[in-house]
Amino acid sequence: MLLHVPSVLTPDDLRRASEILRTAQWSDGRRTSGEQAAQAKHNQQLREDSPECRALQQIVLAGIERHPILISATLAKHISPPLFNRYAGEQNYFGDHVDSAIRHVNSSGARVRTDISCTVFLCEPDSYEGGELVITDTFGQQRVKLPAGDVVLYPGSTVHRVEPVTSGERLASFFWVQSMIRSDQQRRILFDMDNHLRELRGSFGESNAAVIGLTGTYHNLLRMWMEL
Ligand code: NI
Numbered sequence: 001m002l003l004h005v006p007s008v009l010t011p012d013d014l015r016r017a018s019e020i021l022r023t024a025q026w027s028d029g030r031r032t033s034g035e036q037a038a039q040a041k042h043n044q045q046l047r048e049d050s051p052e053c054r055a056l057q058q059i060v061l062a063g064i065e066r067h068p069i070l071i072s073a074t075l076a077k078h079i080s081p082p083l084f085n086r087y088a089g090e091q092n093y094f095g096d097h098v099d100s101a102i103r104h105v106n107s108s109g110a111r112v113r114t115d116i117s118c119t120v121f122l123c124e125p126d127s128y129e130g131g132e133l134v135i136t137d138t139f140g141q142q143r144v145k146l147p148a149g150d151v152v153l154y155p156g157s158t159v160h161r162v163e164p165v166t167s168g169e170r171l172a173s174f175f176w177v178q179s180m181i182r183s184d185q186q187r188r189i190l191f192d193m194d195n196h197l198r199e200l201r202g203s204f205g206e207s208n209a210a211v212i213g214l215t216g217t218y219h220n221l222l223r224m225w226m227e228l
Contacts, residue, residue, distance in 0.1 A: 025052075084174075115177060
């Protein structure tokens with residue numbers, strides 16, 4: 001499932017983030033990638049252990065954790081600490097690559113299975129040229145370039161790239177989610193069902209017998225499929 005989730009970060013979050021990003025020290029993005037991805041990668045990143053990265057992580061994680069659509073779509077078990085990248089100047093693209101199946105979290109030694117890849121756009125799309133995230137999957141090729149504060153989720157299994165940024169700079173945050181529901185297909189069914197249930201609750205109320213029954217079916221599927 002490829003999903004665009006608008007306004008995960010508020011204008012205030014974005015203002016605070018851009019203030020921190022203005023003075024941030026960028027380093028070569030290749031240090032955090034697997035071998036195949038590193039060869040394709042030409043961007044910059046914030047060091048995970050820098051105070052700027054820590055402060056930005058708090059802003060992004062708070063946005064993710066309060067957003068009902070993200071909660072329902074990911075059913076997260078673990079979230080890797082968000083990282084931050086910059087595409088500009090000479091280091092302006094990331095060629096076709098796959099994300100490693102396991103993300104090692106340096107600070108805690110934890111491991112996150114990369115079921116879902118997530119990008120949070122931090123710059124307005126008209127402030128830079130190029131920089132589309134191109135995702136190839138069984139549904140074909142999708143080109144994604146979103147407003148600041150919006151998030152795209154896509155399966156960790158896809159081949160993807162970031163097109164060259166030919167003017168301006170593209171700043172983004174990225175992270176991975178290990179879901180309680182490993183299968184993308186099952187997660188999609190649960191997400192659709194949750195959305196339809198929300199509509200039904202709005203029309204018929206919480207105490208409607210069919211709404212109660214279907215809510216039970218949602219939780220029974222969750223119980224059958226989830227790993228804790
Ligand atoms: Ni990637």
